[in-house]
Amino acid sequence: MPRPGFVLDVDRSTPPLVFHHGEGFRLEKLPAGRSRVLYPGEPLAPLDDVDGAIRHALDNPLGDSPPLHALLKPGMKLTICFDDISLPLPPMRKPDVRQRVIEAVLDQAAAAGVDDVHVIAALALHRRMTEDELRHAVGDRVYDAFAPSGLLYNHDAEDPDNLAFLGTTPHGEEVEINKRAAESDLLVYVNINLVSMDGGHKSTATGLASYRSLRHHHNVRTMLESRSFMDRHRSELHSSNWRMGKVLEDAGVKIFQIETTLNNNTFGSSGPMSMLQKREWEWSVRDRASFAAMKAGLDRMPLKARRAVFQGWKAPYGVTSVQAGEVEAVHEATTENVFRQQLVEVEGQTDVLTMGLPYVCPYNVNSVMNPILVACTGLGYFFNMYRGMPLVREGGVVIMSHPTTWEFHPVHHPSYIDFFEQVLAETTDPLEIESRFEKQYAEDEWYRHLYRNSYAYHGVHPFYMWYWICHGLSHAGKVIVVGGETRAVRRLGFGAASTLQDALEMAEDVVGRDPTITHVHNPPLVMADVK
């Protein structure tokens, strides 16, 4: 029986804690008597028969939806869309659950005589997936059957000929999505719901949308009104997507949603990184030796080699649930399954929140975690992993550990480079950035060209990263990066500290002497339910 996540009060006997630190780790002692650690739950037991669970979900849909086979008719247009490279993190070992689900859907489609099928990576404004990445997600069988004839491809949010405008929400939000998906008789969406933010109407209304549509919820106002965007019922991001979902429905877009959840088996129960999902005081002698050896090795390795090691890691996740059917009913069940794994009840807020940021976030798979992504991972994703209220009090201090090198992937993140050099050099204020610079980047022909023809994130994407952090930015009194490259950290507008002790001392200038501290021991993923 896996143990749920819990909160540890740090005392003198608490051993040093592992902080993720990019492509490495730090061991840190937190002050006894006023620190607590939020540990994730142990991996839930995976489904024994994933393929059977998928078939069961397709045949027994949730909500007001017939089974999939009843929706499939000869001569129909079927489009299968799936979550892109940004999920899950790190990528999962083969076979990816998307492959299993898509194969099951295609089996039923073939049995029903459906032969007009397109398979689309729903990547919104993310970079296009490479052939290897697509093969990993959908499997060789599906790739070889569809890609050569152009029936498996990446969504292109900048292709005016292949976008369909479907209407406007009562709030004036324009809804424009992939034309093939919109005009199909059935749109099957295959999701991996890694965190509670994913899925639901967001899958289609965001994943298949254009900039014209996305800008209505990917903006500063929406983010400031989402407390947090991991809690759908208090997230304006989701409210907007749900409104758009209604427009899709009213426009006659028939969606059969398939959502899956994974357990916390990120680093494996055995193997070189297995100690990372154990609690430090439970480490065996072998775990300690393995960690020491791994850390020593990593510390001596050039960054490129370290990055290759980490980016090569495929997580042995187990699938914990599969739900299919009507979007909202499916997503309710999915969210419960995500919470079952990740949610941990926490009593109250503290003065300081610490976090060790890992090497990967949704936007640097097989890439570089540039400083903007560091900010987004810490102050966007990790900070927002709460329900109720943030783990740190308003005006408190967020301390993030990451090398934060001034380094960018030139192919994947060209507009990030310019954003960092040009926009953040002028201001770090999200509202000013949005009003002064967003349009120029969003409409830049060069970025558009690179997004469509190379493997670049859309020109506007770094803006969204910055908007993602605006709730954290406005809430925290100070943000400090431990062990980061000083000039890059300063460009972000954060404070730079060489050690955690220095950071805590800097924090005292903001929150007073002997502050209370929460450390989020993440990943594996944990979400705080703060009472």
Added chain:
Amino acid sequence: MKALVFSRKPARFAAAMVAGALRPGRGARVGPLDLRDIDPPEAPTGADGWVRVRPRLSGICGSDLATIDGKASRYFEPIVSFPFVPGHEVVGELDDGRRVALVPVLTCATRGIDPPCHMCRGDRINHCERIAYGHLEPGLQSGFCESTGGGWSVAMMAHESQLVAVPDDLSDEAAVLIEPMACAVHAARMVTDSEVAVIGSGALGLLTIAALRQLDNPVGPLIATAKHPEQRRWAKELGADVVCQPDELERQVRSAMSSFMLDNGQLTCGIDTVVDCVGSEDSLAQALRCVSPGGDVLAVGMPGVTTLDLTPLWHRETSLRGCYAYERDDFDRAIDLIRDLDLGRLVSATYPLSRYEDAIAHAATAGARGAVKIAFDLRDERERNHL
């Protein structure tokens, strides 16, 4: 009298080249520059209109540093005469006490050539066609001519055509910038397009930014590169819309001009005019990458012997144009700008002649040390008042 003298000593010149390559400004220690007692310069025999100028402040210019560190092109050999006293950015006083700024370019009038050449007749004194002739030893400017002396001394000779009266409301610090500001005004007047990038925010770059912004026909978006924090601050204050690191220029221009970028960094569109105030191989190559097809690259900073791929110049019909010195009326505008913008603030430090090695080292690393213009201060030189 006391003066810094630059002699023709090949061995020491070679040593300066090595030392200067290792550390900018180090050529002053080992090269052919010495502090010496020399005879005061005299007016050319039988020539009229020559007066003695006792320098008060004399600036250290990029071309001086290139000479001292052995980086100057051999192109100059026929148009300088050794030994010479450097120093062409000069504010000094005449024997009657009037303060003057020096127009160091040596023209037909100063050389006793009559009738003057076509260029001098047209007031284009920087293009004098008799540059190495007449009754002066060869020298493109005072400060590079054996006959006239230069500003790094307690006295030099100047022709009355070289003198500009310094208004009383201008401090010496402001007045020592008149000559470099005139260069900047001249450069800015050569810019006719609306969008401009300025490479380099040393003293000349900053003054050029100021001149571009203050000209009657103001330019549009002005992008400047600056390596150091204080340079960035000044560039902004003096009118640059965007200030970026040198290696960010291509991306800044690409972004501003909605250009595409080729794999080698070459922009497909680009900016109308790039004003290169550095003059290095890298800066000129960067200028060619950033300028628009049919655009202008203006070489304001003194280049040396340079290897440059001119294919983009040919392919994109770019014009590469030099920009040397000034014409006489650039000085009037320079004085106005210096006064209006209170540019005397750009003089960051002054040194006595005896500390010339420190002064030159400071000037050679001015940007990194948060400085802009370094000058020699001759006002307290004891000898000065006994000449």
